[in-house]
Amino acid sequence: MYIIQDKRFYVCLVVACAAVFAAIILIPNWNRLERGHGASPRVLTIGPDFTRKSLAGHLVLVEGVAPHEGIEDIVSGRGTHREIALSGNLALGYRTDETWLKVEMERADFRRRNLFLWMQPSVLDHVRVYLVERHGLDAPRITEIGQIGDNDPDYLWNGVGSYLILEYKEPVSQYYDLYFNIGSTSSILLSGHIGTVEQFNNRMYASDLTVGFYISFLMTVSFIFVVLFFRSFSKNALYFALFSFMYAVNIMIPARMYELLPVAVDMNVMDIVNVQSLILLHIAGALFFRQYFELWITNEGLNSLSLWLCAMLLAMAIGAGLGGWQAIMPIELGVVAIALWLYFFEYVRQFLSGRKLSRAGLLGTGLYSVEVSTYHLILIGAVAPDGPSLSIIYLANALFILLFTLGLIEEAAVQERRNRLSLNLRLARRAEQTAVRLAREMTRELEEAKVAAEKALETERRAQAEQLRFVDVISHQLLTPVAVIKSSVASLRRSVGEAGGDDAMRLQRIETAVRRLRETIDVSLVRSRISSVGGRARKRKVVLVTELQKIVERSCRLFPSRDVTLEFDNLDLSARANIDVEMLGIAIGNLIDNALKFSDREEPVAVTVSRDGDELSIAVRDRGIGVPVDEIPKVKERYYRGSNAASYFGTGLGLDIVNQVALAHGGRLEVENAPVGGLVARLAIVGEFDPG
Template identity: 30%
Template sequence: MLLNLAIMLMLSIGLETRALRPLTTAPWSCRRWRYVSQLVISTLIGFGLFALLALPSIADEGKTASIRALQIPNEFRGNLSLEGYVDASTREAYDISFEEMFHHREEKFHPISGHGLNLGFVKASGWLRFAIERSPNAIEQREQAILLSLLPNMTNFIDVFVAVDKPGLAPKDFMKFEMGAYAPLLKSSFNGLDNVLRLQLPARGKLVVYIRAANIDSSLNLSATIYAPEGYGKRILNANLVVGLWIGGMLILIAVQLVFFFLDRRSLYGLLALHIAFTALAYFGGLGLSRLLLFPSGGAGNDLFVGSSNWLGLATGTLCIAKILELQERYPRLARLYQLGAVAGLVGVALVLTGHNRWFTPVSGPLILFVTTTALGVTMIDFWRLRHAEAALKLAAFALLWAGILLTNSQRYGVLPLPNWVSKSYGATSMIYFILITGSLAIRLRMAEETSRQADRKAIEAASAAEALAKRRVAERTLELEEAKRTAEAALQAELEAQKMQVRFMDVISHQYRTPLAVVRSNLESVRFTLPQDDAANRERLDRAQQAIRRLVEVIEINRGRSILQGSSFEPTVARLPLGTVIDHAEARIKDLFPTARIDRHDGDLLDTVISADCEMLSLALVNLLENSIKFSPADTPRVTISLTADEDLVVVEIRDYGIGIPKDELDHVVTLGGRGSNASHLEGTGTGLSLVVRIVAAHHGRFAISNALDGGTIARICVPV
């Protein structure tokens, strides 16, 4: 056992050195702290090895032919130690019988210096033998009641054989009491927290006691103590009070972690709460509470409960330490070893549930020692470098935890002849460890809050500065916008003046052309009257001249109307009139412009439909559409179709041509001011016709749409309310 533990400790040192190896590439200041930490850790482990290897576990002191008897004082109060009065037989066969041990007692039993067994993880049974008698100076010769306490209470099997010494004493004279975690609670027990047996000392003679102890999946430790019934109740009360305070403290620590998790949603707090809970459950079983409350009938249930809690505590504990020390960011290799430790904890749970815990349990002690040793080294480095309260609390926490684990493992593994209460060292130090770690986390949370406040203050200051800057920029931009507004208003005024000049110019042109054209037209009519009726050639020339005059007049009037609508005046003069009037007016005007164009009409019965419209404006929109349709149709035979349809409370005027059409992705572009199709660059135009149509239709509260026909050409629709 000593050699095995020494090998595991040296292996832990090697793993620690390998895990901290990334520090060797750091500057000398970091390597110095590494060397210091390794020196301290190696010194502590070396001291532990020295203590483990130098002290004896059980010392044989030779044989004796008779059993030494412990004399109980007449006024016995409190407790008496059996140290120096106990013979032991260790590492006997697991199923050896009491009869064989009794018949070979002089060969198998040897005096020991202590009062119990500490064999570690062995698949064997241990035996104790001692005798008790009343003091020869007792005033009254009567029986005396005493209590025999056997700890720890999680020992699986404890068989107590009791008989009054007499000549020819045989195994059949002994009374057997079955105790231990696998046996039901004795009716004579004071409670379920200890293995307590009430014995009656005879008035004369000795009471001989043989005790057999065995464990299945845990270390074999057993110590015997004599108590007086009068003082035992007070001891149990005090012990239960301590246990209650311990469990209550652990519950409070769990609640604190949950509060931390509510304030700062980090997985560390939930994981630490689980670690505290599993540690509390392990000691809940180790102290006998699970046996008393959950498994009063005995059996393997208590072992499964305690074993699973221990391994789950190891799994959550290694992950907690890795998160507390931020090993993933600082020492990735060491973090991976801790993750393997967590996996080992889950494997341990599986082995406990399948009944193979004995072969894996000895690994837990060195594994926990490695984890705490490396964590202690990291906290030493952090404290040496940072020197603040959080680092100091962590260092104190892991130092206490390391000491508690070292003492507990030394007692549980049977390396040192330590009393049974030493096995509670980890329970006591774990409570302080959790308190100190919680304190360090509270400091970290407070520092994080302070950092957050400072960040908020800086953010508010930055926001105030940004707001002041924004106000200055807004003021600057406001001045710029006011200047731009004045410039735009001046430009707009200039444009309006230009449009007025344009309209005035068109009025002048119309007036100046209309008078001479009228004179020319009247003279042509006079010439017509002077021509003979059979002069067909000259009459045809007169007709063409008059037609050219009408066309010129129509062009002037259309452009004058367009200039007026594109200028400052765009309010329609609405009147109720039949739709056919508007269409006829537009068709007459377009025929004056394009005499050879073919216009087909499909009016149905909608020509008499009354609409509210400005006849000049709406007919100008139709003229623009018809002009575009004729211009972009084949030059030899331009053909346009006008159709009227009804759509609920709207009447739809559809103009369809068979020309080049409009690219699909440019349909929205051609209706904007200056927009023209990419396939119309070979024809002259300003791109204002369709935009003017859109404005006119909108002024009449209607809708305009344009699309391509499936068989070629374009379809334009004007929808006006009835």
């Protein structure tokens, strides 16, 4: 289907239709609907069970009344006028001259009562009502019973809608006529009713209740969308709030709520304000429809129509303010009705083509189009402004506002969820960017710290290597002088013999000093040897029992006078294990040296080797001074010596070296006091035994 996208097409269409409507409305005396023929009107009878009667079908149009003729001329039959019976309501079109109507009345009983006459014009300046009594051949008796209309200071208005109310008392005569002299009018179709005070009160009560509820409903909707606008800043909410508010104002003015103001208000000013409020609500509606349908309808020309429509309506509002509101009203409503139907049909077309559109928006647009069209038909005299047409207007308006309220609230909820998701997404992206930035900064800092640590580690390694080389060189250089001194002391002791004396004591002190120096050198060499391999064990497969026996024998040769025993528990003599023999020898040697050092000469030292799976346990037990209980966790620390070992020579490095050997083999060093005295040092390592 071909879609017209050019906005100029729609603008020209609306302007052309508005010109046609203007030409129709401005033709005087055009469109007199429901006109009958003949001079025999239908008499309106008021009986005992009188109910509200409509004037439709009882009206007589008096034509040809000259400007200088009055009610007396009409009643007496003077002049050139003629009477035409109307079968329905009177549609006058746009007129500037006076119009005369007549209704023939008949009382079916002799009880006189007060009756209420209420007429409902679309737009009307003023009406004079005359009561004419006929008494046989006597001259008619003419009584002006009142003037009603918004330009008469003595008019009576019910305060609801456009009802014009006049109360009168029935005359004594059984037959009488009511004459209506209608002044200048604008697009008027007149309908009217006659009823009793009870019927009038019931009607007024229902009208007051309906209009009061309707105004409250519109103001509530306007308030809801004002709140919604400040929460979501949605243009749709703002335009719909303005639309609802101006609609309420447009109802308040005919309902005379301006009388609550503390100052007097000119009726002509209120007429102009009423028309301008109607135009402003249509401008708000046009802006709303443009904003709303841009979300659903992909017709560029139709979406641009609302801007031209707003410009036309604004010009009409200015024209109404300058005094041309009576002629502008029908044209304005016609233009709005055409634009609405264009929107509605395009909405239907795209809905039927399979697009996913809002059903509430579709139905609401159709209802509002019906309401505006009905109002326009009333103004041009095509439809009577009575109960059915007004019900259509009020019901269509209420449903339109309700549907769009629900739709916009749902849309606002969806938009709020989208905004919340968008906000969460922005926060997540911001957090992600911050995290990336922090990660980069931390990575850079870590890289810098890594480089600095590597440099420091390399410097430390070089310093440590240099220190170890220095210690190794110094230690080896000292070994030879120490050996010479020891050999010389041995020669001197043989020369001195077994005799005591000062020389023997001096030799004893020299031997003790040489032994301590040798121990210090040995410890330095051991640390240098372990550090040279970086604390890593250089394992190889060996026969475990054989190697352990060699290690213990080397330690025993250093102390030939001491008793050191070696026992094997749950260990096959041919078992092979993967160990670093040199490291293990250093560790076991240190444990045996400590056990011999801190126990009496006559006390034995027991070395027990056991196996539990792949774990090899080497326990060295002595009967020496032991370690204070609270100091046991500290004895494996470097340079730490027990408080009870101050009188014994040592460096505090022995158990630290053993612990390093244990860690290099994936094991541990355990130290505890023996129950019967002394200390048990247990070296547990992973032996990685061969299967079998």
